[in-house]
Amino acid sequence: MNHTIADTAVHASRAKITMQYKWGISEALFRRLLYFAGLILVVLLAAIFFSLAIASFPALRQFGFSFLIGKTWDPVRGEFGAFAFLVGTLMSSFMALLISTVFSLPVSIFLGEYFRHGNVSTFMKSVIELLAGIPSVIYGFWGLFLLVPLVRALETKLGVAPQGVGIFTSSLVLAVMIIPYASSIGTEVISLVPSDLKEAALSLGATRFEVIRKIVLPYAYSGIFAGILLALGRALGETMAVTMVIGNSNFLPKSIFSPGNTMASIIANEFTEATGSLYLASLIELALVLFIVTTIINISGKLIIRKMSTGK
Amino acid sequence: MESSVLKIENFAASFGEHTILKDINLSFSRNTLTAIMGPSGCGKTTLIRCINRMHELVPNAKVSGKILLDNEDIYNTDPIIVRRQIGMVFQRPNPFPTMSIYDNVIAGYNLYGIKLRKEEMDQTVEESLRKAALWEEVKDALHRKGSFLSGGQQQRLCIARALAMHPEVLLLDEPTSALDPKSTAHIEELVSQLKDGVTIIQVTHNIAQAARVSDFTAFIYLGELVESGPTARMFTGPKDKRTEEYLTGKFG
Amino acid sequence: MGKIETSVHRRIWIDKFFKGLIILLSLGSIVPMLLILFLITKNGISVVNWEFLSQLPKPVGEIGGGISNAILGTLWLILLSFIFSVPLGIFAGIFLSEYRAGRLAYLTSLSIEILQGIPSIVIGIIAYVWVVLPMGSFSALSGGVALGIMMLPVIVMATAETLKLIPDSLREASLALGVSYPRTIMKVILPAGLSGILSGILLGIARVTGETAPLLFTAFGSPFMNQNILKPINSLPLTIFNYATSPYPEWHTLAWGASFVLITFVLGLNLITKLVTKKWKVQF
Numbered sequence: 023m024n025h026t027i028a029d030t031a032v033h034a035s036r037a038k039i040t041m042q043y044k045w046g047i048s049e050a051l052f053r054r055l056l057y058f059a060g061l062i063l064v065v066l067l068a069a070i071f072f073s074l075a076i077a078s079f080p081a082l083r084q085f086g087f088s089f090l091i092g093k094t095w096d097p098v099r100g101e102f103g104a105f106a107f108l109v110g111t112l113m114s115s116f117m118a119l120l121i122s123t124v125f126s127l128p129v130s131i132f133l134g135e136y137f138r139h140g141n142v143s144t145f146m147k148s149v150i151e152l153l154a155g156i157p158s159v160i161y162g163f164w165g166l167f168l169l170v171p172l173v174r175a176l177e178t179k180l181g182v183a184p185q186g187v188g189i190f191t192s193s194l195v196l197a198v199m200i201i202p203y204a205s206s207i208g209t210e211v212i213s214l215v216p217s218d219l220k221e222a223a224l225s226l227g228a229t230r231f232e233v234i235r236k237i238v239l240p241y242a243y244s245g246i247f248a249g250i251l252l253a254l255g256r257a258l259g260e261t262m263a264v265t266m267v268i269g270n271s272n273f274l275p276k277s278i279f280s281p282g283n284t285m286a287s288i289i290a291n292e293f294t295e296a297t298g299s300l301y302l303a304s305l306i307e308l309a310l311v312l313f314i315v316t317t318i319i320n321i322s323g324k325l326i327i328r329k330m331s332t333g334k
Numbered sequence: 335m336e337s338s339v340l341k342i343e344n345f346a347a348s349f350g351e352h353t354i355l356k357d358i359n360l361s362f363s364r365n366t367l368t369a370i371m372g373p374s375g376c377g378k379t380t381l382i383r384c385i386n387r388m389h390e391l392v393p394n395a396k397v398s399g400k401i402l403l404d405n406e407d408i409y410n411t412d413p414i415i416v417r418r419q420i421g422m423v424f425q426r427p428n429p430f431p432t433m434s435i436y437d438n439v440i441a442g443y444n445l446y447g448i449k450l451r452k453e454e455m456d457q458t459v460e461e462s463l464r465k466a467a468l469w470e471e472v473k474d475a476l477h478r479k480g481s482f483l484s485g486g487q488q489q490r491l492c493i494a495r496a497l498a499m500h501p502e503v504l505l506l507d508e509p510t511s512a513l514d515p516k517s518t519a520h521i522e523e524l525v526s527q528l529k530d531g532v533t534i535i536q537v538t539h540n541i542a543q544a545a546r547v548s549d550f551t552a553f554i555y556l557g558e559l560v561e562s563g564p565t566a567r568m569f570t571g572p573k574d575k576r577t578e579e580y581l582t583g584k585f586g
Numbered sequence: 587m588g589k590i591e592t593s594v595h596r597r598i599w600i601d602k603f604f605k606g607l608i609i610l611l612s613l614g615s616i617v618p619m620l621l622i623l624f625l626i627t628k629n630g631i632s633v634v635n636w637e638f639l640s641q642l643p644k645p646v647g648e649i650g651g652g653i654s655n656a657i658l659g660t661l662w663l664i665l666l667s668f669i670f671s672v673p674l675g676i677f678a679g680i681f682l683s684e685y686r687a688g689r690l691a692y693l694t695s696l697s698i699e700i701l702q703g704i705p706s707i708v709i710g711i712i713a714y715v716w717v718v719l720p721m722g723s724f725s726a727l728s729g730g731v732a733l734g735i736m737m738l739p740v741i742v743m744a745t746a747e748t749l750k751l752i753p754d755s756l757r758e759a760s761l762a763l764g765v766s767y768p769r770t771i772m773k774v775i776l777p778a779g780l781s782g783i784l785s786g787i788l789l790g791i792a793r794v795t796g797e798t799a800p801l802l803f804t805a806f807g808s809p810f811m812n813q814n815i816l817k818p819i820n821s822l823p824l825t826i827f828n829y830a831t832s833p834y835p836e837w838h839t840l841a842w843g844a845s846f847v848l849i850t851f852v853l854g855l856n857l858i859t860k861l862v863t864k865k866w867k868v869q870f
């Protein structure tokens with residue numbers, strides 16, 4: 023066997039390759055870096071929770087459970103009862119949910135059943151995406167200058183104090199903002215209903231409406247519910263749009279047209295003016311409550327969705 | 335006398351509880367083409383993936399025994415070095431989609447940050463593409479991405495990419511099973527010409543292909559090496575009954 | 587016979603009515619969007635000119651002035667949040683796509699989902715506690731931290747989802763050439779997923795640009811031009827909030843102009859993201 027010049031050249035380049043491979047980071051170190059990145063995220067979340075808990079400790083210790091049911095929020099006297107804000111939050115969010123579902127459910131059916139492909143579908147999907155992309159301060163601005171006068175006119179007609187701002191107005195703005203959240207999940211689950219089920223019903227002579235009502239919606243029910251839950255989570259935490267139209271009152275709202283405050287909006291309004299550690303701690307406790315409640319709702323929604331995709 | 339460039343001794347491989355290969359003893363002579371054939375699931379793909387230490391990327395993979403490349407146990411060497419000396423072409427062509435044809439061929443150097451001089455790079459690219467019988471078809475489009483190539487051309491690109499590393503052994507895992515007959519013929523022809531520079535081990539599902547191209551054949555069945563030897567002899571006078579049955583199509 | 591016919595007629599009528607109702611209500615959801623865009627364009631476009639974009643805001647009562655400090659502030663905040671979230675986010679995304687089972691992967695995934703749902707004002711409070719309090723002052727840095735935390739989940743999820751879709755054959759091709767695992771990931775897999783990761787980054791930026799709540803007590807806002815990240819800084823959404831809720835009509839006008847600029851930027855980013863995904867997406 024003769025070693026030709028070509029062999030030597032090949033051998034030399036092989037040696038070059040094998041020698042030079044030693045550069046670069048080792049696999050073990052790289053994997054450890056990846057692991058560390060994942061770990062940081064978990065630690066970050068835990069740190070957020072603990073920071074909130076620790077920072078609100080003075081208030082927790084002082085008021086305990088009565089924080090949530092106390093009706094008086096008086097920073098001057100050092101009394102911090104958040105019941106009015108709880109009520110404000112729940113009222114505005116649930117009303118918003120109600121109003122938005124009137125629109126988001128039809129949109130889900132529109133995109134999931136009637137117009138699944140084509141230009142109309144693309145158009146509607148883009149509109150919904152746009153709605154989700156508009157910053158909340160702009161929603162608030164729009165609400166302030168368009169909705170408030172409208173609501174004021176409505177209140178005049180109804181004989182209610184014509185303030186324009188209030189819980190009702192904030193729920194209107196919220197309703198528009200959360201339409202995309204409920205509708206996108208709803209669209210997804212409705213379009214995933216197996217077509218053989220629908221065809222079975224149609225072949226029995228059912229109308230489209232009947233198929234949707236009796237087959238599609240029951241099948242997609244839990245997904246639609248999950249979408250509504252996620253929309254609720256979003257509504258509960260929304261700050262800017264609500265702050266701009268809710269009227270900023272710390273008293274318990276008497277009707278849907280009353281001005282009020284939500285947990286988020288009171289923080290936005292008063293945090294920078296808060297003097298004294300109890301005041302600050304109370305506001306941070308509100309943030310803690312918001313954190314816990316929205317987390318529970320969001321995770322429940324996501325769990326339902328996960329169960330749907332693995333179960334079915 | 336021809337020397338063995340690769341020797342497999344008492345080799346076994348498994349995934350967790352499942353034993354895939356049992357007690358394999360096989361050697362490969364330099365600059366020959368050996369076909370590894372057998373029915374689906376017999377372990378032939380696992381065998382060649384053990385040769386370039388790709389098998390161990392799967393969790394719970396275990397091996398025992400020795401594989402010697404130029405008399406050095408590859409399981410005592412860093413797998414990266416092993417893989418740079420033993421090239422592989424896969425069943426489905428897998429050129430790097432973000433790189434041009436040119437960059438694909440010398441990917442083995444680029445990804446390592448090994449800086450070759452421009453003349454060296456150009457020479458390697460042309461040489462490898464010529465050996466892979468692809469040069470004429472792509473020489474004017476070297477800097478375009480490879481997605482416009484047909485399946486057969488993409489596979490030849492993958493062959494060029496492997497050859498650019500000047501490997502000692504080239505492993506082909508059913509390289510034509512995803513291709514049309516014309517591309518298959520093309521690649522069979524080029525592979526038989528490659529033997530002069532590199533030792534080839536080709537897994538094939540296609541008995542006729544094994545008969546056409548290979549110098550030696552090994553028949554694997556249910557994880558065992560049933561028989562091996564010069565192709566001509568195996569096909570005309572197989573020693574083991576199982577080999578005969580497989581060749582005559584009684585199972586497969 | 588007649589009875590069945592009228593019943594069928596009725597059902598068909600209900601079916602048609604239902605479809606009409608669905609279409610009507612769906613179109614109804616478009617109305618707010620159109621109103622918002624229309625209103626902002628009508629009131630804002632006349633305000634926007636070169637002076638508006640390049641001048642500082644004037645004190646109350648004086649006509650004119652601009653939002654240059656807000657624009658620059660927004661850009662600074664984008665840069666800071668990018669630095670805090672992109673490298674970490676991409677690595678965490680790689681982690682999730684490489685380790686699909688296992689305890690840490692599960693916990694990381696869960697943490698990302700929870701982080702994504704945290705109200706932005708809560709994140710603002712966290713940044714206050716972690717950065718503003720120790721520093722003793724409001725700053726662009728704390729705003730960047732807050733926005734970075736908000737951008738993280740977007741980046742991680744975009745990276746993880748994109749990389750999960752890349753077929754194994756690509757990794758095998760690289761590993762079989764003798765390329766090491768770290769280089770395979772960084773030089774082969776990551777580039778192949780670039781379009782998805784990039785669109786995640788752009789969408790994250792679009793989202794974070796419009797955020798106000800987390801900046802209320804971190805970046806805080808400022809009427810001055812500021813290049814020092816350790817001091818308070820203004821941003822477009824903060825400007826809009828302050829001007830819109832003020833009692834001065836001149837400031838309302840400025841708010842419309844700023845809203846127009848903000849919406850153009852955010853929607854423009856969304857559009858660019860779509861184009862990027864289309865053009866750079868790697869087909870397998």
